[in-house]
Amino acid sequence: MSRRVLLRVLSILLILAVTGAASLYWLARRAEPVYSGTLALPGLTSPVRVGFGPHAVPTIAADTLRDLLFAQGYIVASERLWQMDTLRRLAGGRLAEVFGADALPADRFFRTVGLAHEARRTLESLDASDRDLLAAYAAGVNAYRDEARARLPLEYRIAGFAPAPWEPEDSLVIGGYMAWTQSFNLRAELTFLRLAARIGSARARELFPTDEGIPAPEVAPELVRYLSANRPSRMDLTEEPSLDAAFQLPARFGLPIPGAASNAWGVTGSRTATGAAMLANDPHLAPSMPGIWYELELIAPELHLSGVTLPGVPLVLIGHNEHLAWGFTSAIADTQDLFVERATPDGRVERAGSDPEPILSRIERIPVKDAEPVELAVRRTSHGVIVNGILGDATDSPMDLPGLDTADLLALRQNNDLPDLSFAAIHRLARSRTLSEAREASTGFRQVALNLMLAHRDGGIAWQVTGLLPKRGKGSGAFPSPGWLPEYAWRGFVPQRLNPAQTDPSGGALITANNRTIPADYPVAVSRAWMAPYRAQRIAELLAGSPPLTPASMADIQRDRASLQARLMQQSLRRIEMELRAVDARAWEIASDSLLDWNGVMDGDSPSAALFILLEPALFEALYGDELGEDLAALMEMAMVAYNPLQETLRSGQSSFWDDIRTPRVETPAEIWARAILAATADLKARSGVSGQAPLERIRTLTFPHAFDKLPVLGPWFSVGPIGVGGGTDTVDVMKATPLKPEQALFAPSMRMVATPADWTQTRGTLPLGQSGHRFSPYRTDQLDDWLAGDSHPWPWNGPVDGNVVGQLLLMPLD
Incomplete structure (x- = not known):
């Protein structure tokens, strides 16, 4: 080939590359929302005013609560529709419908767990008023979807599909997925069975301490004898479908994965410089692009909120109203038990003292892109769903459920007998005026056990454990139970009024950091496997040594890296x-x-x-x-x-x-x-x-993965990182990794907040990245530097901060 021809070919290729890149850039920018002007939308009944402040944080003001949530759905979807869509598909077992057979393991996993089934049941159980609010939010999401049909986010054009209409139950299935990420004991019980198969129950028990100086409870003697006589081997998956996709897809799609690490503490006025209460919260979740939270302020008659929302779910999950602030950490409660079921030759399961019990089954039909639908039989006994088909080898993912090569069935019992009312709880919490009202509102959180942390403008603080806690027969729940013995079955649930709680402690501070928060002999069984107490101990140490606290000193504690x-x-x-x-x-x-x-300080340069x-x-x-x-x-x-x-x-x-x-x-x-x-x-x-x-920051890195993270060329272009980071698994400023991959930070602060109830304009927070999920948006990563440095910005209250307005958007009813 002559030099002239070669140059011509290279020139053409360069022109095509530049043209293609320019086209992608144009398509991406075209999909971004507008922050100023007037839009007429079908479904609104009155005008809604949206003022965007610094970092494109909106203040949404409406004349009715229905119009407010319609507008919230519209605004959040305009920045995060792809994230919302992939999260509802993951939780509902609907990824293969658009991504093909590679996503089937994840769909099988979540169809078996049954989150979509639970969401439909919950929707039917909600009051009509709450269903109307979910419908209003869905209508707002769909208004954006319809208006943006010709300018959808770039991801849809690359992936080759369009979003389906948003349904009210989609918000509930996302909430159900977040509850699932806060349940841990199933994995521990499966791991125990795997280790007991190798070294015996007594030695395996030593590997599961409850807390400092507190050994694990005893293993059911009947199970010990059974395992000794019928010791299963470790699972051989060489002829089974790979479950890597089930365990790794959530992280690959930039979606939250199971894991516990969060800090929250409240202090009364006796500990502060102003004599007023304060609350700090930094929930720790898997990093993702975009981040899991979206900041906003919501204003309607009789409702005023500021904080962060989970895209796809109405209202505010962490934040404050006029009267009080709230935050959450995982309670590490044991709300899952594994029952070993002995199968009979005719396909039933043994029950001592009575006839064998039939196994019930339902068929899930999973659509698959470019292939025939796949049918999945989901089986269950009276102890719960059979999980054998969703177990596998360790893939160094926090979703791993270690498996066994056993003829026995493994049934998962969960606290989902009653429909979850978490959305009703969020709504009641948003309207609460007192600490007691807020604690009562939390009873709607049935299937997710959390530490609800509260601080009131009158100076009071409170802590409340949410969720239905099992009332067990024999056994501790820490290890699997023999399903064939009726005395090990659950006896219902502990009345929620008996859940651990505290208001206005004598020491002036309440701390939760996934640690054991109750005495070892507490009459209500919450957990037998807390996280290490180190973060809580360090927070207490810093609070005790601090002069009267200010919002700045509370934020300093969030930045602490002493291990x-x-x-x-x-x-x-x-x-x-x-x-x-x-x-x-x-x-x-x-x-x-x-x-x-x-x-002992985990600084990045150490x-x-x-x-x-x-x-x-x-x-x-x-x-x-x-x-x-x-x-x-x-x-x-x-x-x-x-x-x-x-x-x-x-x-x-x-x-x-x-x-x-x-x-x-x-x-x-x-x-x-x-x-x-x-x-x-x-x-x-x-x-x-x-x-x-x-130094540490050269060894351990943090990446915010996008859904396209594993794709060549596109992955680095859409994801953020890797970034060298300090912090450690047990430091207050968490940067949590598994010992299998110490170089990869898997959990980090997903947001930080210091709330000041005496003056809401002083409340501050930050996100790891930014508000927008659009690739070229200036608000995609504009908070990253502040987050890395531990800095923050004021949350809006009665409009954008200091009149610093990015834009004013008026949403009008379509005549």
């Missing part, structure tokens, strides 16, 4: 100093130089923090790898959602796993520590190159 687990590790090393020196001088030198003189995050998985491997083998991954995954045996060993120095059973001699703790220190050091050197050292 109490690092302190425990240092204490554990000092306990064995003499032994470690004798066993391996080099390991001791590394520990002394890089760890023991370190202040090389010691980098070594620390690699030491955790090295200790898991050195301590448990010989006995657990490939099942170690399942235990390490559990470290994300519960106080784990390594943490208890760091605290106490005690473990029955110190010895390496692969060698003829009995190893000491110092020898295991030496192995781990040397392995972590080698790992750090491999990751950091010639220097052998690197």
Whole structure:
């Protein structure tokens, strides 16, 4: 080919590339919403005024509550329709309909769990007034969908489909999915079965401590005997459909995944500089592009709210009205039990003392793009849905449900006997005028157990655990129960008035950070597997040492990166100093130089923090790898959602796993520590190159994945990151990773808020990215720098802050 022809070809290709990029840019910008002017919309009954302030945060004011929620649906959809659409499809098991057979595992998973079925049942149970509000919100979403039919978000043009009409139950299925992400015990019970199959029930029990110094409850003796006689093997999935998609699709689509990490604390006026109460909240969720929350202010007669909403769900989930502020953290409550069902030859399940019980079944028909629909039989017993078909091997996803190769059926019992009324609870909470009204409103949260944290303008604060807590027969619920014995069945639910709660504590502060919030002998069973208490302990430590608190000092606590687990590790090393020196001088030198003189702060520029995050998985491997083998991954995954045996060993120095059973001699703790220190050091050197050292922010990164994250070219273009970050799994400023992938931050603050009830104009917050999901919007990532630095901006109250208006939009009824 001549040089002239080659240049001509290259020129043509360049022109095509530039033209294609320009076309994509034009299509993307065309889909963005307008922030000024007048729009006439069918479905409105009166004008709605929308003022966009800094960061394009809207204040929506309407003459009726129905028109307000219509406008909320319209405005939020104009920025987040793709996110809303993919989230309802994921939760409802409808991804394969538009993405094809690759999404079938996820659809099978959520059809089995039955979130869409529950949403339809809930809708029928709501009062007519609440159903009308959901319908108004849906009408607003559809008004945007219809108006933007020719200028849909760029993702729809790339994926090749258009959004279906929004239905009221779509908002409820999204709420149901968020409740599912706050339920954890199923995974723990499955992991226990997997580990018990390898090392026996007694040894496996040691790996599930309840909290500091509190061992796991006893395993049902009938189950111990049964497992001893019928020990299942670890699951072999070589001939089963891969479940990776089921476990990884939510994260791939930039959607929230199961995980627990949130902080909230309230202080009364006795602890503040102004004598007024304050509330801080930073719920921790998986990073995504766009982020999970959307900021707004809502104004209508008898309703005034400011805060963040979950796109797809009306009203405000975290925020405040004129009287009080509220936030949430996960209560880590055990509302799921696994029952081992012994099948009979004729396809029923055994029941001691009575005839076998038939297995009920319903057929789910799953549409698949470019293929025939797939039918799924969802089976259940009186103990719940059979989950065998949605189990699998560890995929280092927080959604993993470890499986077993067993002829027995595994039934999941959940607290979903009664329809959930979470939307009614949100509505009542939004209208609450007192702390007692707000606590009473929370009884509508039946299927999601949360810590509701409250602060009132009169100076009072309160804490209330929501959700229906099981009233069990025999057994603790921490481990699977023998389904064939009726004495282990649930006996209903604890009356919600008995759920743990507190108002105006004598110390002037209430703290929840996924920790054990009740005494070990509390009469109501909430959980047997809390998260580590380190974040709550650190918050209490900072509050106790602080001068009278201000909004700025509350925000400073949210930015704190001191690791109490690092302190425990240092204490554990000092306990064995003499032994470690004798066993391996080099390991001791590394520990002394890089760890023991370190202040334990997980700053991004800290090389010691980098070594620390690699030491955790090295200790898991050195301590448990010989006995657990490939099942170690399942235990390490559990470290994300519960106080784990390594943490208890760091605290106490005690473990029955110190010895390496692969060698003829009995190893000491110092020898295991030496192995781990040397392995972590080698790992750090491999990751950091010639220097052998690197700061934490070069080892651990944070990415906000878009739905197209895994696609070549498009992935980096739509996703945000990777970004080197500080913080740790147990620090107040959380940057949470699984020990299997210490380099990847899986959970981070999804928003931050400090609420000031005495003067709402002083309430501040921030999102990780921004308001918009549109690729080229200036409001897509405009809050990222502030979020990384721990800074924030005022939330609107009675309109955009300081009159700083991006635009004024008037929504008019269409005559």
